[in-house]
Amino acid sequence: MSIHHPTREQISLANVLAVLGDPTRLAIVACLARNDGRSCACGVFNSLGSKSNISYHLAKMREAGITWTEAVGTNRLISLRRDDLDTLFPGLLDTILAAAADLPPLELTGG
Numbered sequence: 001m002s003i004h005h006p007t008r009e010q011i012s013l014a015n016v017l018a019v020l021g022d023p024t025r026l027a028i029v030a031c032l033a034r035n036d037g038r039s040c041a042c043g044v045f046n047s048l049g050s051k052s053n054i055s056y057h058l059a060k061m062r063e064a065g066i067t068w069t070e071a072v073g074t075n076r077l078i079s080l081r082r083d084d085l086d087t088l089f090p091g092l093l094d095t096i097l098a099a100a101a102d103l104p105p106l107e108l109t110g111g
Contacts, residue, residue: 016092028048033082039079
């Protein structure tokens, strides 16, 4: 199964900012950034809401070009597209993450 991701050239600043304006998505991005580039199973974010709600947020982030989703069997592994975002918008992600530092750390669940 192929999962659609925008190319680097299709990522727009307006979409990235709109998507990261949501506190749940911001918490997910902060968690992924702290994970040092390693992928997370989508189930680790279950403490933030229902499975359908988390799926919705992850899809919005993927469609905006913020995250990369890889299908591995029945699992979905999520990673931050840090290189793409840093290339397109230097310093933006660091600034957003610094502003989000006041958010409580996300408690990861099994998944």
